[in-house]
Structure formats: structure tokens, C-alpha cells
Amino acid sequence: xxxxxxxxxxxxxxxxxxxxxxxMDDAAVLTIAGTALVMTHDMLVEGVHFLPDDPIADVAWxxxxxxxxxxxxxxxxPIGVLLGYALGARDxxxxxAAGLQxxxxxxxxxxxxxxxxxxxxxxxxxxxxxxIGEAGPGGAPSxxxxxxxxxxxxxxxxxxxxxxxxMAQGHLTGPxxxxxxxxxxxxxxxxxxxxxPLVHAMADMSDGLLIDGMRMAAASGLALEIxxxxxxxxxxxxxxxxxxxxxxxxxxxxxxxxPPGLRLAQAGLAAITPVGxxxxxxxxxxxxGDALVPLPERLGYEHGAG
Amino acid sequence: xxxxxxxxxxxxxxxxxxxxxxxMDDAAVLTIAGTALVMTHDMLVEGVHFLPDDPIADVAWxxxxxxxxxxxxxxxxPIGVLLGYALGARDxxxxxAAGLQxxxxxxxxxxxxxxxxxxxxxxxxxxxxxxIGEAGPGGAPSxxxxxxxxxxxxxxxxxxxxxxxxMAQGHLTGPxxxxxxxxxxxxxxxxxxxxxPLVHAMADMSDGLLIDGMRMAAASGLALEIxxxxxxxxxxxxxxxxxxxxxxxxxxxxxxxxPPGLRLAQAGLAAITPVGxxxxxxxxxxxxGDALVPLPERLGYEHGAG
Numbered sequence: 001x002x003x004x005x006x007x008x009x010x011x012x013x014x015x016x017x018x019x020x021x022x023x024m025d026d027a028a029v030l031t032i033a034g035t036a037l038v039m040t041h042d043m044l045v046e047g048v049h050f051l052p053d054d055p056i057a058d059v060a061w062x063x064x065x066x067x068x069x070x071x072x073x074x075x076x077x078p079i080g081v082l083l084g085y086a087l088g089a090r091d092x093x094x095x096x097a098a099g100l101q102x103x104x105x106x107x108x109x110x111x112x113x114x115x116x117x118x119x120x121x122x123x124x125x126x127x128x129x130x131x132i133g134e135a136g137p138g139g140a141p142s143x144x145x146x147x148x149x150x151x152x153x154x155x156x157x158x159x160x161x162x163x164x165x166x167m168a169q170g171h172l173t174g175p176x177x178x179x180x181x182x183x184x185x186x187x188x189x190x191x192x193x194x195x196x197p198l199v200h201a202m203a204d205m206s207d208g209l210l211i212d213g214m215r216m217a218a219a220s221g222l223a224l225e226i227x228x229x230x231x232x233x234x235x236x237x238x239x240x241x242x243x244x245x246x247x248x249x250x251x252x253x254x255x256x257x258x259p260p261g262l263r264l265a266q267a268g269l270a271a272i273t274p275v276g277x278x279x280x281x282x283x284x285x286x287x288x289g290d291a292l293v294p295l296p297e298r299l300g301y302e303h304g305a306g
Numbered sequence: 307x308x309x310x311x312x313x314x315x316x317x318x319x320x321x322x323x324x325x326x327x328x329x330m331d332d333a334a335v336l337t338i339a340g341t342a343l344v345m346t347h348d349m350l351v352e353g354v355h356f357l358p359d360d361p362i363a364d365v366a367w368x369x370x371x372x373x374x375x376x377x378x379x380x381x382x383x384p385i386g387v388l389l390g391y392a393l394g395a396r397d398x399x400x401x402x403a404a405g406l407q408x409x410x411x412x413x414x415x416x417x418x419x420x421x422x423x424x425x426x427x428x429x430x431x432x433x434x435x436x437x438i439g440e441a442g443p444g445g446a447p448s449x450x451x452x453x454x455x456x457x458x459x460x461x462x463x464x465x466x467x468x469x470x471x472x473m474a475q476g477h478l479t480g481p482x483x484x485x486x487x488x489x490x491x492x493x494x495x496x497x498x499x500x501x502x503p504l505v506h507a508m509a510d511m512s513d514g515l516l517i518d519g520m521r522m523a524a525a526s527g528l529a530l531e532i533x534x535x536x537x538x539x540x541x542x543x544x545x546x547x548x549x550x551x552x553x554x555x556x557x558x559x560x561x562x563x564x565p566p567g568l569r570l571a572q573a574g575l576a577a578i579t580p581v582g583x584x585x586x587x588x589x590x591x592x593x594x595g596d597a598l599v600p601l602p603e604r605l606g607y608e609h610g611a612g
Contacts (some may be wrong), residue, residue, distance in 0.1 A: 002426070003393050003399065003424075004393060004422045006399065007393060007399045007403065007422055008422065010403035011389075011403055011406070011417060013407070014403075014406065014407050014416075014417040015408055015416065015418070015419075016416070017386060017416035017417075017418065019386060019416065020417060020418045020419055022418060023417075023419060027419060028386070028388065028419040030385065030386065030418065030438070031337050032339065032341050032440075033338065033339035033340060033341045034339060035339045037338065037343075039388060039418060039419065039436075039438070040419065041388040041389070041390055041419065041420050041421050041434070041436055042421045043390045043421050043423050043434065045392075045423050045426070045429075046426075047426040047429075048423060048424060048425070049423075053366035059405075062375065064421050079336065080323060080325060080326075080336065081318075082334065082335070082346070082347040082436055084347055084349045084434040085313065086351075086432070087309055087310060087313060092477060093312065093313045093316065094316055097313065097316035097317055097320075100317070101319075101320050102322065102387060104320055106312065110320075110321065110322070110325065110326060111317060111320040111321040111323075111326060112323065112325050112326045112334035112336065112345060113321075113326055113329060113331075113333060113334040113345065113346065113347065115347050115348045115349050115434070116310045116313055117309065117316065117342060117349050117351050117355070117432075118309075118310070118354060118399065119351060119354070119430070119432070120346070120351070120352075120353040120430050123351075123353075123429055123430050124426050124429050126392070126423075126425070126427070126432045127423070128347070128349065128390040128434040130345075130347055130436040132336070132345070134338075138564055163530035181411060181480055195396075198470060206411070230339050230595040236349075241574075254493045264379070266486065298555075
């Protein structure tokens with residue numbers, strides 16, 4: 001946890017270019033000939049981000065989806081990806097390629113290049129993907145622009161991926177859509193593009209509502225209060241289930257700051273729901289309706305940043 | 307070897323966008339608003355591309371240098387990089403950051419973003435870097451444009467990195483510049499920019515003169531004859547030394563196809579030397595002056611492509 005933050009602090013002086021956004025955002029935003037290009041790079045490591053038993057085609061899908069989710073959070077249209085691929089000891093490269101093809105086709109993205117490596121025997125597999133996209137005419141919203149009085153909204157429902165992970169681990173049984181939320185997440189690309197011109201700040205919820213919400217508040221220099229009672233969750237509706245959903249991560253819904261009363265005119269998009277409010281100050285406060293809820297020790301999944 | 311080529315063959319149908327150059331080139335070339343962006347992604351894995359005892363600051367340098375070498379081969383000016391970083395179990399993240407800073411400063415490139423992951427205990431470290439650059443006004447030469455009658459040229463001298471690797475492994479002693487060639491390679495950025503408008507094809511020599519030359523000939527649909535006697539090598543000058551230099555890889559000199567008599571007008575650039583000739587036909591022929599030399603079993607270092 002802190003080693004990762006320490007390392008990013010070491011890198012920050014190297015990231016003075018405004019395109020780096022101080023390494024505080026989901027993606028870099030580089031302006032080329034008047035066009036705002038959005039670039040992101042995320043890795044998936046066996047035993048860290050996926051289970052050794054997860055189907056490798058699903059891992060390929062997820063590798064694409066988690067990177068495109070960063071583009072979605074910046075309102076960008078994906079253009080292409082570069083793949084860093086560790087050849088499998090299990091002779092499953094064709095399955096990986098099939099999952100990659102399914103995702104690239106589903107999201108209409110081109111494979112542009114990359115690198116292939118053979119890992120040493122017994123090493124966990126590690127995959128990297130760089131995604132590049134083009135922001136809309138209004139530019140790419142940052143994580144840092146929330147204003148006092150803004151509400152914190154989320155798209156869709158959260159918590160399904162966490163339940164799906166528990167299913168994959170054999171800890172519970174549940175509907176197939178929970179497992180699908182964990183293994184084949186859907187980046188909110190259309191929602192991101194529709195929302196980008198309307199929001200003050202936007203990010204994706206890869207690590208969990210509480211921690212990603214807190215990061216948006218901290219980056220914006222504001223306090224945030226989240227009302228668990230308003231959070232649309234998959235699974236149970238008691239406070240324990242909502243708290244679990246808010247800290248599970250891996251959902252890839254969007255969270256964004258915008259004035260009260262925001263509506264999306266466009267049909268066919270996921271519902272948006274206000275779940276909190278930004279105000280002057282600092283820190284995260286959690287409520288459940290009228291009751292104050294102590295912050296859980298673990299606010300979400302901390303695996304790095306960038 | 308063939309698993310890597312098989313995998314790339316599986317991916318080729320996903321890479322129909324012309325920017326991908328059929329996954330046959332050092333880099334992708336994406337045109338945005340009339341600007342040709344060059345993008346590449348290369349990984350370095352412990353035990354595969356570097357030794358566990360190599361100083362981690364040198365690994366960071368090399369990670370930048372090998373990616374910038376791909377940009378150099380396309381005549382591109384580097385803009386920025388995205389880093390995929392595996393946190394160290396040895397508490398050496400600050401040393402990595404120092405090596406990264408040294409390279410980014412030396413080559414005037416910005417860190418734009420990336421991802422940090424904690425590898426499972428005991429896993430080899432794996433690093434990925436995406437580099438993005440801007441091609442010159444004449445565009446980015448491909449690997450495939452050589453013409454019959456062109457000469458194959460190289461920049462600088464080759465073989466020093468292979469000797470440096472042997473030094474790092476304790477197999478020989480030699481001057482510090484061999485070790486530096488292995489640990490802190492210098493991408494030929496200025497040479498690449500000067501050469502790009504003058505050449506028919508260009509690539510970097512990451513895997514070795516013989517194999518990278520053969521790939522250029524194959525991509526161009528031509529035969530290639532290399533004369534070992536003309537190859538400028540570091541270390542000894544007998545045929546064994548020249549053959550070792552031609553197959554060692556890791557030198558990051560440029561190789562390019564251009565008409566006979568090419569001169570670089572610009573001062574301060576590495577020497578260029580013709581070492582072979584393209585002709586109609588197929589395959590690689592090796593000479594040493596007047597003597598035909600049988601092709602060695604191992605033409606170079608095959609670790610993948612992209």
C-alpha cells in the first residue's frame with residue numbers, strides 16, 4: 001500500500017508535463033494538433049488481479065475492459081491498444097487471443113502493437129495493456145474538479161463484481177450476472193462520453209466507491225459525505241451488503257461530481273444515482289440515512305495508481 | 307520461439323487497422339489530425355531480459371532506452387512514456403526511480419502515467435513501458451520498404467552489448483564501455499531522425515544484425531547478402547568475433563536500407579557503414595569477403611515481436 005504511494009511520490013517530479021496530470025488521474029491527456037488524446041496503461045497479474053483458475057479468455061477481456069474504463073472516465077472514444085503479453089505455460093494462448101478478440105470487437109477498438117515475452121518457468125503471468133483514445137470536444141474531465149455543493153453520482157449498481165469474485169472463489173453461489181460482472185466487466189464508454197461535458201470531475205470505480213470517492217474529494221480539496229442508504233447495490237440491501245458493495249472494487253462503474261438535478265437525456269444509458277455530496281473541508285463521512293456509520297478499516301482495493 | 311510467432315499470427319486478424327502495420331514493424335504509426343504518432347510497448351522481465359544481479363537503476367534506464375530505440379527506428383521524436391511497474395521485494399524502488407529519471411532526463415521525455423503492481427512473493431519482476439513519439443514530416447519508415455539494389459547499413463559498431471552481458475555474467479573481463487553498452491544502451495534518436503527521410507526501410511537491431519536484417523529482407527520480399535568482413539564490431543576482428551557480434555543482439559544500433567553512396571551531412575552523428583545488399587529473391591546469405599559462411603543455427607535473440 002504505502003510502498004506504492006511512496007513510489008508514485010518518487011515519480012511525481014518526473015511527471016511535470018501537464019499531460020501527466022500529476023499522476024493523479026485515471027489517464028494521461030496529451031494534446032496533439034488540437035486533439036486531446038487520452039492514454040492509460042493498466043496491468044493484470046496472476047494471483048493479484050486474477051485467480052489462477054479464472055478462464056484466460058476472461059482475463060484477456062478484463063485487461064481490455066479495465067483500460068477502456070479509464071478512457072470512459074475521461075469521456076474518450078477508444079482508438080487502439082498495445083498489448084504486453086506473457087506467453088502461457090499452459091498452451092492457452094489461443095484462448096487468450098479469443099478473449100482479446102471478443103473484447104476488441106465488442107468495444108470496436110484496434111490492436112495496434114505490443115510485445116510478447118516468455119516468462120521464466122513457474123512465474124505468475126503478467127499482462128499489460130495501453131489504451132489510447134480521443135476525448136470529446138469539451139476535453140477530458142479530471143478527478144480533481146469537484147465543487148462544493150456538487151453531488152457524487154454513480155452509474156449502474158455496484159457490488160456485483162465483489163460477489164462474483166466470491167462466487168469464483170467458491171465462497172457463495174449466486175446469479176451468473178455477478179460472475180460476469182467480475183470476469184467480463186463492461187466499461188461505461190457511452191455513459192462517459194455523454195457525461196463528460198456535464199460533470200465537474202469523473203473517475204472510474206475500479207477500487208471501490210468509498211476509496212475512489214475519497215480520492216476525488218481529496219484531489220478536489222473538498223470533504224465528501226456518502227449516504228449508504230442511497231447506493232444502488234447488487235445483492236442484499238442491508239447495511240452490511242451496502243458497505244461490502246462500497247468497498248469491493250472491480251465494478252468499473254463511473255463516479256462523478258455534478259450539480260444536483262443532473263439528468264441524462266440520451267436513451268439506452270445506465271441509470272445515474274446521487275449517493276453523496278461534496279462540501280468545503282476534508283475527509284470522508286459515511287451515513288446510512290440518519291445514522292452515522294464508522295469508516296471501515298479497508299475503504300477499497302489499493303493496488304496502485306496512475 | 308514458434309509459440310510467440312504462433313501467438314502473433316493469432317493476433318494479426320485483430321490488427322487490421324493500418325496503424326498496426328500488420329504487427330510487422332517496431333512500432334504502430336497512428337495519424338491524428340495530420341500528425342503521425344509512433345507508439346511502442348516493450349517489456350523487460352527478470353531472468354529473461356535482465357539478470358537478477360543487474361543494478362535496478364540500469365534496468366530502468368534500459369527499459370526506457372529499448373522503447374526509445376523503436377521510436378528512433380521510425381525517425382520519431384519521443385514525447386512521453388507510460389510505465390508498468392512491479393514493486394520490488396528488495397526495497398529498491400528509489401533506485402529504479404533514479405534510473406528512470408536519469409534516462410528520461412537524458413532523452414528529454416516526459417513520464418505521463420502508468421500503473422504500479424505488487425507481484426506475488428518470489429515472482430520475477432516484470433516491467434513494461436509504452437513510448438509515444440511524433441514522426442518527422444516525411445513520415446515513419448517501415449521495416450518493409452527495402453528495394454533491390456539497396457545496401458543494408460548499420461549505425462555505430464555492434465557486439466559490445468553481447469560482450470557486456472558476458473562481463474556481467476562473469477565470463478570475461480573487458481572495458482567498461484562494453485558493460486555500459488549492455489546496461490545503459492543509447493537509442494540512436496538523432497541518427498533516426500536524420501536518416502528517416504533518406505531510407506527505404508529502417509529498424510533497430512535489438513535482436514542482432516543477422517536476424518533483424520533477415521526480417522527486413524523478408525518483410526520487403528527480397529534476398530539479403532551480408533558481408534561479415536564489412537561489419538564494424540566491438541572486440542576482436544576475426545570471423546568468430548564478427549559472427550558473435552552479428553548474432554548477439556541488445557545493441558540498439560539502427561539498420562536501414564538505402565541506395566549506395568548514402569552520406570549523413572549532419573555533424574555529431576554515429577558513423578554509418580554498409581554491410582550488405584538487397585536483391586530480388588529470398589533468404590539470407592552470409593559472406594566473409596570472398597568466402598561463403600554457413601548460417602549459424604542461432605541467428606539472434608528471438609524473444610517475440612511487435
